[in-house]
Amino acid sequence: MILLDRVTKSYGKDSSKPAINRVSLHIEPKEFVILVGTSGAGKSTLLKLLTREEKPTSGKIVVGGIDYDTLKDRHIPLLRRKIGVVFQDFKLLPQRTVFENIAFALEIAGMTNREIKSTVPKVIELVGLVGKEKQFPHQLSGGERQRVAIARAIVRQPKILIADEPTGNLDPKHSWDIVRLLEKINKYGTTVLLTTHNVDIVNKLKRRVITIEHGKIVSDQLQGSYRQ
C-alpha cells in the first residue's frame, strides 16, 4: 500500500543534514501503523512526502500503486482524493457547517447532490455527530471538530488514512475517543498511519510502531511501544 525506497529529503542547499535520510518502509494494506519520534525527527516531512506536499530529493515513493516519479502536477489532486488526511489543528472550513465541511470532500470530486445527501449522513453517524450537522466549527468542542475532520477524510472511502497527531490538541478522554474511531475505520479495511506523541496511546494500542529519529528509522516493531 505504501512503499518508500531509500527516500531522502533535504531542504535548501545543505544536504549534510537531510530531514529524511535514506528511509525505506513498506506498509501493507489494512495495517494500523503508529509513527513516533521527537519534534523535528522527520515525521511531518515523511507525511508531506506521502501527500506530495514535498518532493523527495532522492528515492522512490509508491502509494496505492501510484509511482510518484511519474506523477504529473495536474494529477496531484486526484492522488490526494485517494488519501484521507487528518491534522492536529483540524483544518476545517470555518465558514461552513459540519455537513458542508464533510460534503466538500465529495463536491471537489464532482459527486452529485443526491450522492452527497445519501453518503454524508452515514459518515456523520459513524463518527458520532448526529444532530450537529448544521453547526459551525466554532460551535463544537475540540473532540467534535476532530471527528468532523475524520469524517471529511474518510467520506470518500480512501484506502489510506494519514492522521498527523490528531490527539495533539485534545484531552485524554477525547484523545481515546478519536483513537477508537481510527481503529474502527481500520477495521473497515482502511490502512491507517498515525503519528502521535502520546505514550499512553502508543503503549496500549499494541500496534506496529515505527520510530524515527534525525530523519532515520531507528526501530520498527510489530507490537511496539514508545521508546523513551
Next chain:
Amino acid sequence: MSRSSSQRASQVLQGQKRRRRQWLTFLRMVRYGINNFSRNAWLTIAATAVMTITLLIFFATMAAQNVLRDSVDEISNKVDMSIYLKSGTTETDAKTAISQLQQVDNVKSVRFISSDQARADYAEESKGDATALEALNEANNKFSAVLRVSLTDINKTDPLDDFVNNNVALKKIVNPDKKASFSGDRREAIKQIAEWTVLAQRIGLIASGIFIAISSLIIFNTIRMAIFSRKEEIQMMKLIGANKSFIRGPFIVEAVVYGFIAAILATAIGYGMLVLVNNKLGGSGIVLQPTIDLVIGYIGFVLLGMICLGGLIGIISSLFATRRYLKI
C-alpha cells in the same frame, strides 16, 4: 461494427457525464463564492467599499472629461466672427458671399443679421440702460448688417482671416469703415480659456490614469488581504484534493460579486453627485446637463460597463492573489 458503435455510445455518455460534472462544479463554485461573500461580513464591507471608491473615481474621471469637453464646446459656440456689411445690405445681396463662406475650412455656420435685426438686438441687449435706449431712439444712423460666422475650432482662424481679406464677393458688400472682429475684445480672453481647458483636459486624463492605477492597487491589496486571511483554508482544500480551478473559483465569484455591488453603488453615487453639482453650479459656465442626460440615456450601458470593469478588477486581483498559494 456493433462493438465500435457501442464504444462510441459509451464515449458520448462519458462526455455527457463529464460536462454535467463540470456544470455541477461551476454551480458549486458560484454557490461557495456567494456563501463566502455573505458569511464574511466585515471583509465584504471593506472590499466592497474600496471597490466602490475605485469605480467612483473611474466614473468621476469619465464624467469630468465629458463635462470639460462640453464646457469647451459651449465656450467655442459663443465665439463668432462678425463681418460688418454696408448699411441696407439684404440677405439676397450677400448670398454669394455666404455660400462661399460656408465652404471655408473650419467654418461651422454663417448667419445673416439684417440692419433692422441688429438694431432690435441692440435694443434688447440695452433694455436696462435708459441712456443707450434714448440715444438709439434719437440716432438716425443705421446699423450695419452683419454676417456672424462661428468656427469649429476657435484656435484656427487663419483660413477665415484670409477669406475676409481677399474674397471679391465679400469685398463688394463689406462695410469699409468697420473691421471684421472676433467677439470684440473678448476674443483673446476666450481663446485663452479654451487653451487652458484643453490643457486641463489633458492633465485630467493623466491624473485620472494615475487615480485609477492607485485605486486598482488598493483594491488588489484588499482582495489579497482577504485571501491571505484564508490561506490555511486554501492549503486545506489543496490537501484534500481540490484542483486549482475549484479553489480559485469561489474567490473569483466573490470578487465579481464585490464588483457587481460596487458598480451599482458607484453609479448611483456618481449620478447623485453630478445632479448635486449641477444644482450648485448652474449658470457658472460649467456644462453638466449633457453628461447627466448621457448617463440617464445610456444607463444600461453605463451600469454594464461599470459592472464589467468591477468584475475585471476583481478577477485579475483574485487570480494574482491566489496564485502564490496554489503551488503544488
